[in-house]
Amino acid sequence: MKVEHHVRAFEQLLKSYDGVLPLHRYLFTYFKQNKQMGSSDRRWATRYIYSFFRLGKALSKLDNLERLAIADFLCHDTTSLIISKYLPKLEESISKAVNDKITLVKKNYPTFKLEEVFPFNVELSDGIEKEDFYPAFFVQPDLFIRVKETHIQAVINQLKANEVSYKEVSSTTLALPNGTKLEQVINDLRLYQIQDLSSQQTGAYYEPKKYDYWWDCCAASGGKSLLLHSLEPNIELLVSDVRENSLSNLQERFLQSGIKKYHLKVIDLLQNNDQILHHYEFDGILLDAPCSGSGTWRRTPEMLYYFEKYKIENYVKLQKAIAANVVKYLKPGKPLIYMTCSVFKAENEDVVNYLVDNFDLKLEKMELIKGYTDKADSMFVARLIKQEKVG
Numbered sequence: 001m002k003v004e005h006h007v008r009a010f011e012q013l014l015k016s017y018d019g020v021l022p023l024h025r026y027l028f029t030y031f032k033q034n035k036q037m038g039s040s041d042r043r044w045a046t047r048y049i050y051s052f053f054r055l056g057k058a059l060s061k062l063d064n065l066e067r068l069a070i071a072d073f074l075c076h077d078t079t080s081l082i083i084s085k086y087l088p089k090l091e092e093s094i095s096k097a098v099n100d101k102i103t104l105v106k107k108n109y110p111t112f113k114l115e116e117v118f119p120f121n122v123e124l125s126d127g128i129e130k131e132d133f134y135p136a137f138f139v140q141p142d143l144f145i146r147v148k149e150t151h152i153q154a155v156i157n158q159l160k161a162n163e164v165s166y167k168e169v170s171s172t173t174l175a176l177p178n179g180t181k182l183e184q185v186i187n188d189l190r191l192y193q194i195q196d197l198s199s200q201q202t203g204a205y206y207e208p209k210k211y212d213y214w215w216d217c218c219a220a221s222g223g224k225s226l227l228l229h230s231l232e233p234n235i236e237l238l239v240s241d242v243r244e245n246s247l248s249n250l251q252e253r254f255l256q257s258g259i260k261k262y263h264l265k266v267i268d269l270l271q272n273n274d275q276i277l278h279h280y281e282f283d284g285i286l287l288d289a290p291c292s293g294s295g296t297w298r299r300t301p302e303m304l305y306y307f308e309k310y311k312i313e314n315y316v317k318l319q320k321a322i323a324a325n326v327v328k329y330l331k332p333g334k335p336l337i338y339m340t341c342s343v344f345k346a347e348n349e350d351v352v353n354y355l356v357d358n359f360d361l362k363l364e365k366m367e368l369i370k371g372y373t374d375k376a377d378s379m380f381v382a383r384l385i386k387q388e389k390v391g
């Protein structure tokens with residue numbers, strides 16, 4: 001295959017994509033419409049476009065193909081026709097560690113600035129080390145599954161039988177190579193849940209008790225609810241979201257997991273919901289808020305290229321409004337678990353401070369879970385306790 005062929009396929013794809021749809025969904029339709037592309041074409045085009053976006057806005061004055069070669073060099077340990085043609089001097093270093101490759105790129109392109117990979121001049125949450133955070137964008141995260149402790153050996157046996165490599169992260173978590181077709185390997189869907197490591201780790205903040213009544217108020221397809229349920233199956237649970245189709249996915253997943261007893265409502269938390277909820281009082285609320293998703297952009301690197309800073313403020317408004325609307329349904333002494341998959345302080349600590357300043361809430365603990373050191377997403381989680389009324 002000729003390099004010109006690779007170049008043409010990449011350029012056409014880049015020109016046609018505008019950042020509106022998530023890239024993986026766009027590619028699915030694009031390849032369907034471009035049936036002349038064989039499986040090898042599709043594989044290379046996918047690799048190149050993802051590599052390209054992982055470079056964010058770094059070296060933006062260079063020609064796109066040279067940028068692509070640099071990006072592909074940083075993201076992969078096997079070479080490509082584009083690297084051979086546009087970056088021959090670095091090709092022999094392809095298998096070096098990412099940080100060594102970054103040093104080489106800096107030496108050859110003195111204008112290369114790592115901070116332009118994540119080009120948002122915005123304060124990050126406490127504890128993020130930029131020297132680890134930025135290079136992580138060149139490394140594809142793993143696929144994580146959550147498994148019941150009692151089932152983990154059965155899952156491992158099936159992975160071994162199918163020669164799928166895995167890492168045991170904990171007694172309930174396995175890391176697998178991204179792109180593993182799990183449904184072809186493990187036929188019993190009840191045995192595992194796909195859930196990022198950092199999402200799983202938020203569970204340490206929930207602390208549900210037997211017979212509690214919990215509300216997952218931005219439940220989407222139920223990832224956090226399923227985690228909550230695995231921590232304490234004897235709870236009553238209300239799940240809600242503004243998007244009805246997400247809740248259909250949730251129903252499907254709950255069914256597969258054998259969970260039959262729960263309440264489900266479509267609720268828009270920007271509206272007054274006293275009519276529907278006036279008699280509710282919860283022992284715990286999970287608020288996994290809509291957010292920029294900046295902690296997950298290693299999986300969706302197109303966002304490094306297309307996200308616009310002004311949107312952060314819109315998310316913050318949404319987060320504050322939703323939180324304000326749910327706190328009143330929490331019993332005194334009980335926790336609101338505020339979560340985002342953002343690394344921006346404005347969506348994390350600043351929202352928590354707003355909640356503490358404006359409502360009867362006391363911060364018990366909060367943390368930015370740094371997935372970038374574990375080939376995972378990053379998540380923020382805070383546990384806030386509603387104060388007992390005095391007098």
Ligand SMILES: C[S@@+](CC[C@H](N)C(=O)[O-])C[C@H]1O[C@@H](n2cnc3c(N)ncnc32)[C@H](O)[C@@H]1O
Binds near residue numbers: 218267268288322
């Ligand atoms: C980060 S996602 C939740 C993910 C989910 N908890 C999980 O673990 O898979 C945020 C959710 O908030 C929902 N949302 C956005 N605006 C909302 C609103 N006004 N009222 C209720 N839910 C809303 C979105 O539909 C989305 O499903």
